[in-house]
Amino acid sequence: MLSGLKTISSAAIAACFAMAAFAAPAAAEDFPSKPIQFIVPYAAGGPLDGMARLLAEKVKSDLGTVIVENKPGAGGNIGASIAAKAKPDGYTLVMGAVAINAINPWLYEKLPFDPVKSFEPVTLVASVPNILIVNNDFASANKINSVKDLIAYAKKNPNILNFGSGGNGSAGHLAGELLNVRADIKSVHVPYAGAAPAKLALLAGQINFMFDNLASAASLITENKVKALAVTTTERSSAFPQVPTMQQEGVEKFDLGTWFGVFTTGGAPKAVVDKLNAAYVKALQDPAVRKNLLTMGSDAKPTTPEEFGELVKHDLAKYKEIVEVSGAKLF
Structure with a gap:
């Protein structure tokens, strides 16, 4: 009798394993079966919000309905x-960005997520330079x-120049403090409640x-309302090719691009992530999407999930040093 129970139990366990083995691929094949x-x-109205909504339209034929929600x-x-x-x-995506996934972990003493383990990278969308104006x-x-003229002045x-930013710990704040350190100058930071003020x-x-x-400064530059001195990335921007990089101007180790991209929840099945990646990479080739990105000073930068994950890890390490240099801290 006991032998028979063992046999039944073993068979039941084997059946469960078999069902589990087939469940994941079936779920991936059926994905998505409801809105994402x-x-x-x-906040609504910004460049990341606009891009998320445009991409939601472009992936509709492959993924069905994608509902964009702002949670600022x-x-x-x-x-x-x-x-x-x-x-x-x-079924839950988020538009991640360098600020959230690579800078905030060093600015905030406690975060409600792990910047690597809590998310599965889907694809990078774009990398946009910051610019010194x-x-x-x-x-x-x-x-x-x-x-060079600014540094000489x-x-x-010393301590006469002041620079503004959208707030303590913002990309603009970090860039200004990094300039102080890399160029060995002293300028004073003035934080504002956002980049607009x-x-x-x-x-x-x-x-x-x-x-x-x-993307934010482009109109001011083209209308000659400000003077653009350099971009903060290692390559010049295709939107303003006449503007040199900080490194070309003699400021070494100055690479502060602003990237953003699509993530889903950590632990999502690889087959599902790959399906999301295929849909969003395809959407990033759409002429309307590429045109929109050009207004931000960037080309589309689709990647594999693995490539995007490596970027996040690389920038986490890079911004740890930069945040330490800036002395910025948020609670």
């Missing part, structure tokens, strides 16, 4: 934490036409310079 939630961890707050951490805590089935009147009065006038202060002459996202 795409979280944008920033805490530097993107609120929206990211919702995606991190979702069921790992691929200077108040026109200040530049004209002091004959500042290059980064700062060395002669910082730009208004720059135009009004209340601050001398700032590092802004190229």
Whole structure:
């Protein structure tokens, strides 16, 4: 009798293993069978929000309905934490960014997610340079036409120059502090409640310079309202090829691009992640998407999930040093 029970038990266990083995591929084949939630961890109307909504339309033929929801707050951490805590089935996506996935882990003492383990990378969408812009009147009065001129002025006038940013710990703040360290100058940081008021202060002459996202600063540059001195990436921008890089201007180890891309919840099946990757990589080749990205000063940068994951790990290490250099800390 006991032998028979053992036989039945063994058979039942074997059947369970067999069912489990077939369940995952079947789920991946059926994916998606319901709408997908795409979280944008920033306010509506921004460039990441617009791109998420455009991509949602372009992946419709492959993935069905993708519902974009804005969950702003805490530097993107609120929206990211919702995606991190979702069921790992691929039905929750989040538009991650360098600030959330590579900078915030070093700025905040506690995060409600792990920047690597909590997410499965799907694909990088774009990498956008930041750009150093200077108040026109200040530049004209002091004959500042290059980064070298700005550095020379700062060395002669320590603690006189001030630079604005969208807040403590923002990319603009980190870039300004990195310039202080790499160029051995002393300029004073003035934080604002967002990049928009910082730009208004720059135009009004209340601050001398700032590092802004190229997508945000492009119109000010083309309308000659500010002077553009350099981009912060290792390569020039195709949108402003005449503007050199910081490194070309003699500031070594200065590479601060702003990237953003699609993630899903950590632990999602590889087959599901691969299906999401195929759909979003295809969408990034669409002419309308590429045109939209060009207005941000970037080309589409589709990757494999593995390539995107390596970028996140690389930038986590890079920004650890930069945040330490800046002295920025948020709680």
